[in-house]
Amino acid sequence: MTEAGELGWWGVLFAIFAGAIRVSTPYLLVSLGETITEKSGRTNLGLEGTLVLGAMCAFATSVITGSPWLGVLAAGVAGASLGLLHALICNLPRVNDIAVGIALFLLGVGLAFYFGKPFIEPRATMLTGISLGFWSDHPAIRSGLEVNPLFFLGLLLAIFLQWSLINTKWGLYLRMAGESEDAARAVGRSVQSVRTYATVFGGFISGLGGASLSLFYPGNWNEGLSSGQGLMAIALVIFARWNPVRCFYASLLFGGASAIGPALQSVGINQGYYLINAAPYVFTLGLLIYSSSASYRLAGAPSELSLSR
Amino acid sequence: MTVLPPPTIELRNISKQFGTVRALDAVSARFQSGRVHALLGENGAGKSTLVKCLLGYYRADAGETIVDGRRVAISHPAEAHALGLGMVYQHFTLVPQMTVAENFVLGRGKIPLVVKWKDEQDQLRSFMAGMPFRLDPQRKVSTLAAGEKQKLEILKQLYLGRRFLVLDEPTSVLTPAEADEVLGEMRNLANASKLTVVLITHKFREVEQFAQDVTVLRGGKLAGSVDQKDASKETLATMMFGGGTAEKSRVAKPAAVADGVPYLKIHELIADGDRGTPVLNGVSIDVRPGEIVGVAGVSGNGQKELVEVLAGQRATTSGSILVDRQAFSGTRSEIKRAGVALISEEPLANSAVRTLSVMENLALRQFDEKPLSLAKFFLNRSRLAPFARDLIQRYKVRASSPFVRLDTLSGGNVQRVVLARELSRDVKLLIVQNPCFGLDASAATNIRQQIVDARDRGAAVLLVSEDLDEILEISDRILVLSEGTVSFETSRANAEVYEIGRHMAGAHAA
Ligand SMILES: Nc1ncnc2c1ncn2[C@@H]1O[C@H](COP(=O)(O)OP(=O)(O)OP(=O)(O)O)[C@@H](O)[C@H]1O
Ligand SMILES: [Mg+2]
Numbered sequence: 001m002t003e004a005g006e007l008g009w010w011g012v013l014f015a016i017f018a019g020a021i022r023v024s025t026p027y028l029l030v031s032l033g034e035t036i037t038e039k040s041g042r043t044n045l046g047l048e049g050t051l052v053l054g055a056m057c058a059f060a061t062s063v064i065t066g067s068p069w070l071g072v073l074a075a076g077v078a079g080a081s082l083g084l085l086h087a088l089i090c091n092l093p094r095v096n097d098i099a100v101g102i103a104l105f106l107l108g109v110g111l112a113f114y115f116g117k118p119f120i121e122p123r124a125t126m127l128t129g130i131s132l133g134f135w136s137d138h139p140a141i142r143s144g145l146e147v148n149p150l151f152f153l154g155l156l157l158a159i160f161l162q163w164s165l166i167n168t169k170w171g172l173y174l175r176m177a178g179e180s181e182d183a184a185r186a187v188g189r190s191v192q193s194v195r196t197y198a199t200v201f202g203g204f205i206s207g208l209g210g211a212s213l214s215l216f217y218p219g220n221w222n223e224g225l226s227s228g229q230g231l232m233a234i235a236l237v238i239f240a241r242w243n244p245v246r247c248f249y250a251s252l253l254f255g256g257a258s259a260i261g262p263a264l265q266s267v268g269i270n271q272g273y274y275l276i277n278a279a280p281y282v283f284t285l286g287l288l289i290y291s292s293s294a295s296y297r298l299a300g301a302p303s304e305l306s307l308s309r
Numbered sequence: 310m311t312v313l314p315p316p317t318i319e320l321r322n323i324s325k326q327f328g329t330v331r332a333l334d335a336v337s338a339r340f341q342s343g344r345v346h347a348l349l350g351e352n353g354a355g356k357s358t359l360v361k362c363l364l365g366y367y368r369a370d371a372g373e374t375i376v377d378g379r380r381v382a383i384s385h386p387a388e389a390h391a392l393g394l395g396m397v398y399q400h401f402t403l404v405p406q407m408t409v410a411e412n413f414v415l416g417r418g419k420i421p422l423v424v425k426w427k428d429e430q431d432q433l434r435s436f437m438a439g440m441p442f443r444l445d446p447q448r449k450v451s452t453l454a455a456g457e458k459q460k461l462e463i464l465k466q467l468y469l470g471r472r473f474l475v476l477d478e479p480t481s482v483l484t485p486a487e488a489d490e491v492l493g494e495m496r497n498l499a500n501a502s503k504l505t506v507v508l509i510t511h512k513f514r515e516v517e518q519f520a521q522d523v524t525v526l527r528g529g530k531l532a533g534s535v536d537q538k539d540a541s542k543e544t545l546a547t548m549m550f551g552g553g554t555a556e557k558s559r560v561a562k563p564a565a566v567a568d569g570v571p572y573l574k575i576h577e578l579i580a581d582g583d584r585g586t587p588v589l590n591g592v593s594i595d596v597r598p599g600e601i602v603g604v605a606g607v608s609g610n611g612q613k614e615l616v617e618v619l620a621g622q623r624a625t626t627s628g629s630i631l632v633d634r635q636a637f638s639g640t641r642s643e644i645k646r647a648g649v650a651l652i653s654e655e656p657l658a659n660s661a662v663r664t665l666s667v668m669e670n671l672a673l674r675q676f677d678e679k680p681l682s683l684a685k686f687f688l689n690r691s692r693l694a695p696f697a698r699d700l701i702q703r704y705k706v707r708a709s710s711p712f713v714r715l716d717t718l719s720g721g722n723v724q725r726v727v728l729a730r731e732l733s734r735d736v737k738l739l740i741v742q743n744p745c746f747g748l749d750a751s752a753a754t755n756i757r758q759q760i761v762d763a764r765d766r767g768a769a770v771l772l773v774s775e776d777l778d779e780i781l782e783i784s785d786r787i788l789v790l791s792e793g794t795v796s797f798e799t800s801r802a803n804a805e806v807y808e809i810g811r812h813m814a815g816a817h818a819a
Contacts, residue, residue, distance in 0.1 A: 169420040172407075176415055179404045185366070186402035187416050188387030303406065 019259020045101030048230030049108020054210020079207020352721030395471030603784030
């Protein structure tokens with residue numbers, strides 16, 4: 001992390017900005033996945049497991065086939081499979097989605113560590129960044145603006161999902177399933193199938209987040225790769241009040257918070273390095289306290305969610 | 310619109326059992342094409358269950374359904390919809406967080422992949438222009454008052470082109486004028502051979518005025534089917550309650566003139582509604598011990614918000630509320646100190662816990678006091694059941710045991726559970742909103758008597774109700790709430806229905 005070194009304090013700001021873009025992608029994809037799942041009335045707490053398993057599958061596929069985009073696809077499929085498992089178990093009567101989520105979190109992480117052992121050493125073909133720094137000949141700026149293609153995918157997805165929730169048939173069904181099971185039954189719709197689709201779709205997108213971790217930034221595979229980013233992304237959904245476009249902004253904010261530590265280090269400030277690296281966690285906690293209230297239900301929370309009932 | 314006449318539906322020997330409760334026992338009925346058919350019966354008689362079996366919401370244990378002479382098996386609401394059968398449920402089935410327009414579109418069988426909202430809204434507006442009531446398509450349903458939601462439910466069914474419509478107590482939240490409008494419209498559609506209507510109601514007046522056939526249920530069995538013209542109120546009441554057990558409406562004696570210091574003093578109250586615009590615009594109401602103050606008004610004029618403020622569930626912009634001369638904001642300790650009982654509308658959603666048992670719901674106010682609690686920490690389980698059984702008996706709650714979940718009770722019985730809980734304590738201030746919503750005549754009389762009794766024991770009572778007859782029957786003073794202010798006040802002795810009605814309607818004339 002030296003890009004900011006010679007740019008001084010401006011460099012710190014730039015490094016935080018570039019870092020925000022780089023770090024935010026997994027947050028963005030997982031929070032979008034969780035938003036869709038929760039909009040249908042279910043919470044999938046297993047997305048941390050999905051993220052880690054997605055990262056491993058993407059990396060392994062890229063090592064074996066040499067194609068990072070096949071890796072991305074593999075990550076999505078792995079995520080969708082975990083999502084399907086979650087949905088099918090939750091469709092059984094008297095099953096609690098929170099408990100199933102925690103079980104799948106552990107399962108996903110366990111599977112990834114087990115099958116991922118042989119892939120800790122090898123190098124995989126990475127995703128190529130999209131260069132937005134062509135206008136500058138400053139190498140730090142150029143490398144800082146090598147942007148993850150999955151970041152743009154996430155941005156487009158956020159806008160598309162936002163629009164779809166309001167303007168498409170599936171968006172309406174999704175929201176109805178999440179807002180009122182009674183109403184859905186009265187118009188003769190099964191909420192279970194809607195929730196199943198939503199959880200599978202959410203798992204797929206979250207899996208892509210894993211690919212972004214192992215195939216772009218930090219761009220390797222090891223067991224400490226995610227360090228709870230999938231869980232923070234779920235908290236972020238609450239902060240974004242179940243709104244895809246706000247998920248995008250919130251992810252940038254979280255990404256920025258994570259980039260503070262490395263950015264300061266690059267200009268030689270090392271005091272409290274570990275403390276500053278805890279910034280995103282502290283930030284998460286602060287936001288959750290700030291956005292909660294004793295007297296109001298969270299605005300925008302789908303009514304059928306077990307956490308808002 | 311097809312030229313075929315609307316369906317004739319025959320139900321033969323329908324039975325339905327819920328656990329140990331036999332909700333329906335071989336009930337038969339025939340709903341004739343193009344007629345309005347009233348379905349009567351006490352709370353828990355099985356009316357809602359019968360129509361839910363017909364609509365495929367429940368699966369009947371036995372019996373058959375015949376539509377236009379053809380036997381059909383309806384096992385899913387979608388199949389009923391395909392046959393043109395629709396229902397307005399007793400409990401609202403709208404999606405509260407969505408707009409009026411979204412709720413309309415969702416009820417439709419076919420929704421295009423991409424919904425063109427501008428076209429939909431134009432279409433809705435022109436549809437509503439031909440209807441007796443309209444709603445802004447862009448409003449969120451959660452901001453609608455109960456009366457408006459009911460209109461939306463009915464409009465939605467008509468919009469979907471239903472040709473057989475079941476209305477489960479559609480007028481409980483409407484003023485008499487609105488009810489006449491809605492039911493009159495239903496009858497017109499039936500007369501024009503566009504609709505067959507089944508109307509579940511507790512109001513004999515509506516049966517007389519709008520129904521052509523009447524079927525009465527009692528305790529899950531068919532008590533009889535008659536032509537409306539041949540049925541006097543007395544015959545119907547006998548059929549409903551079985552041999553004249555219907556309680557005579559005891560008109561409450563007015564209270565001895567209550568003077569002295571108001572126990573509840575609401576002064577210049579201003580508060581915003583859900584949409585952030587002022588809904589209460591300076592409301593002042595005094596209630597003295599030993600009087601019932603009735604607040605009349607058309608739903609949506611601030612009643613819901615007024616009660617929410619009193620319950621401490623809504624912030625105020627300005628103004629004050631004094632109870633027993635001390636500021637009151639609805640906290641548990643204030644409620645206990647001042648002896649306040651508050652019963653808001655839709656008790657299943659607002660004043661009770663649907664997934665807890667009847668017994669637990671009855672104990673909600675007192676579980677941490679003697680004798681239900683030991684050392685203010687442990688529940689004294691051995692006292693709980695007798696406590697609940699006593700209240701169940703005194704308030705005539707129809708439940709198979711104190712241990713069944715509250716949401717398995719019929720609408721009227723949920724109401725009784727909440728009233729039993731609130732009135733069984735020493736009450737100095739009673740605030741009730743639409744207490745008899747959905748109750749049959751005998752239950753309503755019973756509940757009103759409980760309210761009058763509370764007053765006679767010295768309680769100050771604020772009765773917020775959309776049922777003008779109820780207000781006239783038991784209030785000592787009557788206020789009209791219109792557009793968020795008290796626009797009219799009269800004593801019971803001087804009350805004139807016409808005058809009150811004119812002030813209630815004031816909001817619409819403007
Ligand atoms: N889902 C259910 N589970 C268990 N019992 C039920 C269920 N639905 C209804 N019941 C019982 O069946 C009986 C008939 O109830 P129903 O709701 O049909 O009465 P109703 O005639 O509509 O009464 P009301 O006028 O109060 O609405 C009642 O004793 C009720 O407690
Ligand atoms: Mg009913």
